[in-house]
Amino acid sequence: MGTNDDAAEKILDGITVVDLTTFVTGGFATLMLANQGAEVIKVERPELGDDNRHSGPPFVEPNEEYDGPGRTADANGESPYFWTINYDKLSVEFNLKTDSGLEALYDLVEEADVVVENFRPGTAERLGIGYDDLRELNDDLVYCSISAFGETGPWSSRPGYDLLVQGTSGIMSVTGPEGGDPVKVGLPQTDLITAMWAAFGIVGSLFRRELTGDGDRIEIGMHDAALPWLTKQAGKAFVGEETTRMGTKDPVLSPYQAYPTADGYLNVGCANQKLWSELCEAIDRPDLIDDERFASNPDRVANMDELEEELSAVFRERPTEEWVDLLAEDHGLPVGPVYDVATALDNEQTEARDVIREIEHPALGTVPVIEHPLNYEHATAGFDEAPPLLGEDTEAILDGLGYDAEDIDRLREEGAIPDDE
Structure with missing residues (x-):
């Protein structure tokens, strides 16, 4: 170093x-x-x-x-x-x-x-x-x-x-x-x-x-x-809310999970309002911005399953690398691939x-x-x-x-x- x-x-x-x-x-x-x-x-x-x-x-x-x-x-x-x-x-x-x-x-x-x-x-x-x-x-x-x-x-x-x-x-x-x-x-x-x-x-x-x-x-x-290290899960338990298994979903943020693509999975972390709007525009789904189910982060968390269905249908249309190029590289959005261990250890960022x-x-x-x-x-x-x-x-x-x-x-x-x- x-x-x-x-x-x-x-x-x-x-x-x-x-x-x-x-x-x-x-x-x-x-x-x-x-x-x-x-x-x-x-x-x-x-x-x-x-x-x-x-x-x-x-x-x-x-x-x-x-x-x-x-x-x-x-x-x-x-x-x-x-x-x-x-x-x-x-x-x-x-x-x-x-x-x-x-x-x-x-x-x-x-x-x-x-x-x-x-x-x-x-x-x-x-x-x-x-x-x-x-x-x-x-x-x-x-x-x-x-x-x-x-x-x-x-x-x-x-x-x-x-x-x-x-x-x-x-x-x-x-x-x-x-x-x-x-x-x-x-x-x-x-x-x-x-x-x-x-x-x-x-x-x-x-x-x-x-x-x-x-x-x-x-x-x-x-x-x-x-x-x-329980952090957000402990926060829910402290006020009497149930903590459960959610796969890659997050208990307090949405969209903040992995979605299936044409050849793998894409992690999407566009949970604040600005990033959410920019994501909708970038994937050619501006209609989601005005959908009352997804109007704010609390709304998106409350309707997480419906949002997952909408976004999964979009992301399945292209392979992971194309989405990363479009959303991360071209639009500067926080999305990324889900790598296996061998690829995590051997990629351009790790090497650099x-x-x-x-x-x-x-x-x-x-x-x-x-x-x-x-x-x-x-x-x-x-x-x-x-x-x-x-x-x-x-x-x-x-x-x-x-x-x-x-x-x-x-x-x-x-x-x-x-x-x-």
């Missing part, structure tokens, strides 16, 4: 993050920190690693000739899903159920700025790596705990994943076709929501530490994290913004990377390194902590780190 300042650095240069998490919530939070320059060290279970390493298929086989440090955790190879959450990180394997593995982690934490964990409440304390344990080693530590339902309340001991929280948060109740079954959003939405709150809280705590010199603990429940790049990977040649969207005027951002192989950096990190070859051999003998392959 570009900058006008030749001396610019990344915002979090010099910050070290110890990532004790698995799967997506903590992993995406620390990915955001890595993108901004933090050194993120994943502490993984020996041999198994992060559960997300096994998320597949698909898997990609490493180059047979690679003989460097680290290895794939899954016999099938590398998971592309794992890549998308772990660019620019380092990986060490510590067995935290051994005394020497725990001591190695303690040595790492003494030099760190941030620790992130997403164990079920109480687990970190049982392992000896809770906030109080680690604060004894590093009193200005920023410590972030993530769990499904938080550490208080009747659900606090429950396990949870994105699917469960999409259900408890109400998201599934307003997602899916009208009159149909509840539908999960087609990506791990509550994992990612929680991750972004965590990264926001960590950066806020680091800023506060700069002002006060004090560390802090951040505690986040996924269920709590999802609720603020340099969002998808390739990064060299020691065992795979190159891997694609999705860049994060922050572009600064006086700082840089972006990923520099491929996601790590399991345990790729164990010896290098230990060496940096002052462990010599004899110490590392002792850790192997005691089961704190894996034997050489």
